[in-house]
Amino acid sequence: MPEPRTLDASGLKCPVPIVRAKKEIDSLPVGEVLRVIATDPGSVLDFQGWVKTNPSKYELVGQEQGRDAQARTTYIHLVRRKA
Amino acid sequence: MAETLTTPAALYARIEAGDGPPILDVRNRDEFARWRIEGPTPLDILNLPYFDFIEQETEALAQVQAWIGGRTGSLVAVCAKGDSSAFVAEVLRHHDVATTNLEGGMAAWGMATIAHPIPVSVGVRAWQILRFGRGCLSYVVAAGRDAVVVDPHRAVDDYRKVLDAEGLILRAVLDTHLHADHVSGAWALAAAAGVPYLASAGDFAEAAFPVEPTPDDARVTIGGLSVLPLVSLHTPGHTPGSTSFLVNDALLLTGDTVFVEGVGRPDLGGRTAEWARELYRTLRDRLGGLAPDLSVFPAHSSGRHERRADGTVAGRLGTALQASQALRLNEGDFVRAAAEEAGGAPPAYATVRAINLGRATAGEEELVELELGKNECALSRH
Numbered sequence: 001m002p003e004p005r006t007l008d009a010s011g012l013k014c015p016v017p018i019v020r021a022k023k024e025i026d027s028l029p030v031g032e033v034l035r036v037i038a039t040d041p042g043s044v045l046d047f048q049g050w051v052k053t054n055p056s057k058y059e060l061v062g063q064e065q066g067r068d069a070q071a072r073t074t075y076i077h078l079v080r081r082k083a
Numbered sequence: 084m085a086e087t088l089t090t091p092a093a094l095y096a097r098i099e100a101g102d103g104p105p106i107l108d109v110r111n112r113d114e115f116a117r118w119r120i121e122g123p124t125p126l127d128i129l130n131l132p133y134f135d136f137i138e139q140e141t142e143a144l145a146q147v148q149a150w151i152g153g154r155t156g157s158l159v160a161v162c163a164k165g166d167s168s169a170f171v172a173e174v175l176r177h178h179d180v181a182t183t184n185l186e187g188g189m190a191a192w193g194m195a196t197i198a199h200p201i202p203v204s205v206g207v208r209a210w211q212i213l214r215f216g217r218g219c220l221s222y223v224v225a226a227g228r229d230a231v232v233v234d235p236h237r238a239v240d241d242y243r244k245v246l247d248a249e250g251l252i253l254r255a256v257l258d259t260h261l262h263a264d265h266v267s268g269a270w271a272l273a274a275a276a277g278v279p280y281l282a283s284a285g286d287f288a289e290a291a292f293p294v295e296p297t298p299d300d301a302r303v304t305i306g307g308l309s310v311l312p313l314v315s316l317h318t319p320g321h322t323p324g325s326t327s328f329l330v331n332d333a334l335l336l337t338g339d340t341v342f343v344e345g346v347g348r349p350d351l352g353g354r355t356a357e358w359a360r361e362l363y364r365t366l367r368d369r370l371g372g373l374a375p376d377l378s379v380f381p382a383h384s385s386g387r388h389e390r391r392a393d394g395t396v397a398g399r400l401g402t403a404l405q406a407s408q409a410l411r412l413n414e415g416d417f418v419r420a421a422a423e424e425a426g427g428a429p430p431a432y433a434t435v436r437a438i439n440l441g442r443a444t445a446g447e448e449e450l451v452e453l454e455l456g457k458n459e460c461a462l463s464r465h
Contacts, residue, residue, distance in 0.1 A: 013164065013166045014133070014162070014163070014164075014166055014167045015133050015134070015137065015166065015167040015170045016166075018133075018134050018137055019137055019170075022137055022138065041448075041452055042111075042114075042163050042164075045111045045113050045114065046111055046132075046133075046134060048111075049111040049112065049132050049134055050132075050134035050137070050138060053132075053134060053135055053138040053139060054138050054139070
């Protein structure tokens with residue numbers, strides 16, 4: 001499987017991660033997954049909520065927590081374009 | 084041009100005056116359900132997440148326009164930190180919906196305070212510092228120019244403002260107990276002013292900074308002076324070291340031991356039976372032995388209805404004790420009832436305790452997360 005396209009939204013405050021994620025995913029072919037890296041803990045519930053506003057178009061296929069090179073906690077959101 | 088920003092203090096003043104604007108809360112539904120802006124009467128508040136404005140702007144806009152109807156005046160947009168609401172406010176203004184942004188969002192709303200003078204007899208002055216978004220209370224008590232601060236939260240400048248405005252000199256900082264629901268500013272305030280930090284040995288034995296232990300049933304003396312008519316009484320139960328301060332034989336600062344309408348939870352430390360027994364004895368023997376007409380000034384308020392006309396949150400000791408089961412049950416039954424009511428402590432509490440002992444640190448963003456929401460220190464059923 002190819003690596004998903006990655007959007008690094010580290011250090012960005014809401015609403016920017018979702019604004020950028022929407023722009024990015026709408027440019028992907030149907031079926032592909034966008035991987036968004038964020039550092040805002042609020043992004044976890046916000047990505048869940050955003051995807052629910054358009055369930056025929058987007059699907060949240062995963063959310064993970066990690067740590068980046070600067071030892072910041074990261075929140076990784078995997079969103080698939082369904083249509 | 085209309086103002087595009089408002090502050091928590093300005094919004095609070097409008098709400099208190101009965102002139103609250105319509106509030107558009109653009110956080111996600113879970114965050115909104117957990118904690119939001121409240122007023123003395125129900126507010127006109129709509130929750131419409133900001134991502135709705137990104138994903139379906141036309142529908143979101145129509146929903147706001149239907150809600151506002153023919154009303155004039157600006158609505159106030161609110162989010163977690165003030166950035167998403169600024170984005171929504173701009174979208175709305177672009178469509179001619181007058182919108183003001185709450186600067187700093189709920190994070191700022193949860194930090195802001197207002198100081199209310201407490202009427203005390205001659206010789207002593209006191210102020211109750213209300214953190215209105217969260218219901219946390221703290222105090223400045225002064226005799227002459229000498230002052231102490233009790234239970235300060237981490238926005239320590241709010242206390243300095245009161246001290247400076249009144250020409251007071253900070254002599255000591257006191258804590259009624261080791262707080263678990265909010266990050267204390269006591270050590271920061273005491274260290275910056277070079278004054279002692281007084282708190283109970285029972286709660287602060289593991290502190291990473293020097294804490295002067297509070298005496299029991301004795302006048303608090305500060306640097307050899309005994310300037311304040313402030314008596315320290317050990318009142319364990321909510322925590323093993325919980326202490327109440329009796330000011331001028333008139334005001335009782337009870338921390339989380341006694342609230343306006345009930346008593347503190349003994350189940351937040353994982354030793355419910357032991358702490359409930361302590362609480363029972365505190366309520367019955369120690370506080371029950373004081374004059375029932377004493378005014379109770381707690382560290383938390385559980386609602387707007389607890390406010391008096393002068394703005395302060397205060398109760399009557401006898402009434403608060405009557406509301407608890409301590410005066411009706413025997414010790415065994417009280418402890419059993421507390422065990423049955425025991426619930427989980429919010430997971431952030433362990434981290435907050437470690438921070439308040441100086442054994443952990445956190446960045447501003449993490450501090451905001453740790454303090455999110457209302458406090459949960461009161462026993463829900465009395």
